[in-house]
Amino acid sequence: MLSIRNLVVAPSRKVAPVLNGVSLDVNRGEKVAILAPSGSGKTTLFRAITGFVPVTSGSITVDGIPVQGLRGRKLREWRCHIAMVSQRHDLVDRLKVYQNVMAGALGRWSTFHALRFLLWPLQEELEEAEHALARVGIPKKLHARTSDLSGGEHQRVAIARALVQHPLVLLADEPVASLDPDLSGQILALLCSLAQENGFALLCSLHQPELAYKYFDRIIRIEDGKISPSGQRRNSEKVEVSA
């Protein structure tokens, strides 16, 4: 599924590369957590996967298709396969919840279709949004104002948007950074069960090792721009609690 080989990302020749030879495979339905301190390059890794940051060398492929050199329509088709959920603040406050959810379909809609939906949503589109919201546990919020959502609901809507996208890969960049421990657990459990049911590859960055060990199949670390050797399956490693 998602396959990264010797990835190097260097913004310029003068500074050291942010990512320096990262290799990683994530399979269908597999849940992988990245434990990494801020500034270690995990966000750069995500941005490279979604094609926002150019790859200096190495390769990123999804189902054998490389991201390098994609532009315009091809790049949009690529992005369509990769869904993003991040910290917070990535929903558009002034839109209704169903509009934010169905934004996940923008990749397969024409411009005209997208504009028509903003002004005149069809019944089946609303039903699709409601179905996605039901899967994340908040079907009642279909017509709510996005700015009225709580922190947990906010993340659920972002996940619903990702579901509408029917992704092959879901990237979650610190999805629980602004939530309390209880909610964090719920959101991660939801992400992991959806990955299993829908069969997408889940790559999720976290700060808290205990959450990573509890929910994910595999844990990797990024150090000095590389995947550090400690990345192993959870049942073969002791649970460590770092300060």
Add this chain to the structure above:
Amino acid sequence: MISGLESMFSQLRNFFPPDLSPVYLKAALVPLFETLEIAAAATFLALIIGLLVSLYIGARLPGARLLYALLASVRALPDLTLAIFCVIILGLGTAAGVAALTIFYSAAMGKIFADLFASADPGPVEALRSTGAGRVVVTFFGLLPLRLNDLLTYGAYEFESVIRAATIIGAVGAGGLGTELIGSVNMADYRRVTTLVIMLVIVVAVVDRVAWLVRRYPKLLLVFANCGVAAVWVNRPEMLALRHSIERFRSMLPPKAPEHLGVVPGLVGETLLMAFGGTLLAIFLAMPLGLAAARNLSPAVISFPVRRFLEFLRAIPEVVWGLLLMGVAGLGPRIGIMALGLHSAGALGKLFAESLENVPPEPVMAMTSTGGTKIAVASFAHLPLAFAPMMVHSLFRLEWNMRAATVVGMISAGGIGQALFDAQQLFHYQEMAWFLIPTWAMIMVTDLINTRIRKYWKVSEVTVR
């Protein structure tokens, strides 16, 4: 229809080529410098008066609230209307222009500065209070240093506004480019009008750059202060005429209602029509222009020329747009609507573009990563995110256009402004003074509604730039 277009084009031809003969250019330098003098003197005086008044309000000395209300209501009178009064009282010439702009901008700056003091960080101020210091001491040792940078920034912004106003304040005989411009229009010397408009566009462009520099390095304002002192001295009013001035002022009091009171609602209606129509036209034009000018949405090949076009639109003041349009499209409120619409489209287009550029990046990233087309992403992310600031800018424009609508009235576009100007031309000074009342009321009501709507939208403050 065809013949109408034909006459429009033959009218347009009268404006070209501009009169660029060395003799005229040399002659036009005089009003140009007058304009700069008016601006420098008025900014200097208004800064000092505004600062003193706002400090008084900031210190919460007795009568502070009343003073604040007074500032708000003086600010509600259009600067050109004030200029008419100053011309009558002080006589034709630059002194009247300086006086009018000083009054208007003292109130404007005083109010902004007072607002800045009111929203200052209470911590340090309370700490000073608890030392037992008096209110005046707290103001000078607490409020002033806390807010000095913001004061200079806003001062620089107002300086820009004063120069824009100074180019046109002369339209009612208060000196500078405005007086020269109206003179040329009245003499049907359209080629010279073109020359003056070009000069105006250049002055405004230069001021744009200078103001940008001053905002960046607010201390430059202190350098300009010297020019201000000199300009004030050069343009001091004739003191010998003081008695004459007082007499003139007395001749305006008490305000007397016009004989045919029935026409007043119609006049108010015309002014409102111009203000609302002009603002709507401006929003209608500024939407596509703003999208095209936003550097994060349009490629540079499009955004660069569109930005220059917007600069051109807003460099020409409403009154001048009105004068230019009059030559090709006749008289009446539609001239006012078009004039306000074109100038405001330039201002709103720029502000819309900035609002679109300043949207938070995270939701935009999220929308882009769904793989939507550019237009789809813009309408799902940029437009809804920029909606609130765009609304606020439009509301402020409406308030501005309430003033501008009375001002363009003076060039025969109708409404209250024209009635006021006609009364002045007929020396009916008491009636003229009466027309101030509906003008003032309209703008105060707009201001009030504006504040309400902003509260409803939960956008309390918006930076003017």
